[in-house]
Amino acid sequence: MFKEKIIEILVKETSLKKEELEELIETPPSLGLGDYALPCFVLSKKYKKNPNQIAEELQKKLSKKLLKELEKIENKNAYLNFFINKKLLAEEILKINANFGKSNLGKKKKIVIDFSQPNIGKPMHVGHIRSTIIGDSLMRIYDFLNYNPIGINYLGDVGLHIGKLIVAYELWLDKEALKKDSIKELLRLYVKFCAMEKTKVTEGMEEEFILKKDLIKFMIY
Known part of the structure; x- marks a missing residue:
């Protein structure tokens, strides 16, 4: 939602294609640098300007008509940093509720997860518990992404x-x-x-x- 809106306004202001911007926009290394960032170095050749100058001009222009999805836009070392509206983000998460982050990424594709495998006649130790927790978590995550996860647990009952x-x-x-x-x-x-x-x-x-x-x-x- 937020990234799409940022791309939408940048398509108009930079004349770059949507596909190009999707590849260019990054996630900054720290929260202090925003939630999304556009490196303006790639625009330098196109506009025949210093990348820092390009970032400064875009920052001023976009800040005049700031989208409701954004709190602010900053220029930092030729990177155009976008800070999303946290209040709006929280509202959107509450609307989606338990389905937040759910997608059709898997499209019901089968995926096999082999985990746990305790021995018969012995209590489960920390090694089994670790594998069981990780395996069960992966099963739930893949199911949430609309895969068809199949859990396999080979009990140690032969030997x-x-x-x-x-x-x-x-x-x-x-x-x-x-x-x-x-x-x-x-x-x-x-x-x-x-x-x-x-x-x-x-x-x-x-x-x-x-x-x-x-x-x-x-x-x-």
Whole structure:
């Protein structure tokens, strides 16, 4: 809205085409230099004048009939700096409300976002949470821009660690603990299996045989 209005008046005053101005107009590096800026160096060749002089002349001319969308226009080192009307901007945002910034940029194009991927039987740690938050945020942003985002979450449910968990589940499961806090109980089972695996301590030869036999089956699968 604001940029379009600025381009509209500059088309009349500079004889530059709309497409040219769209490429030329910049966002200044700091708020003190305005919201939009036009470098007047490119106009120097056309008008056969110093770019700073061109910026000064345009600033005076445009400021006489200042658009309601602008608070002021300044000349700074041959840049014509435009300061938008913040009150009007706030009013426009309130009108648009929750749809502010929404667009049809995506045109329902599919986009796949792979994120989160926690392991089965273990609590999510900070690494998972970071990925989950970023992934979910990207899903919402792309949806807001009218893309068709598809979230993919590969659960860590295949691998040797799952084989260990299955065997531990069969041998040492506490059903009451599982009902109370399933993740905590599955973690306990996995930790117990790993501890026994390292120390090679078992409650009997039968259990040791089951551990090896079931793990081999799972690895073949």
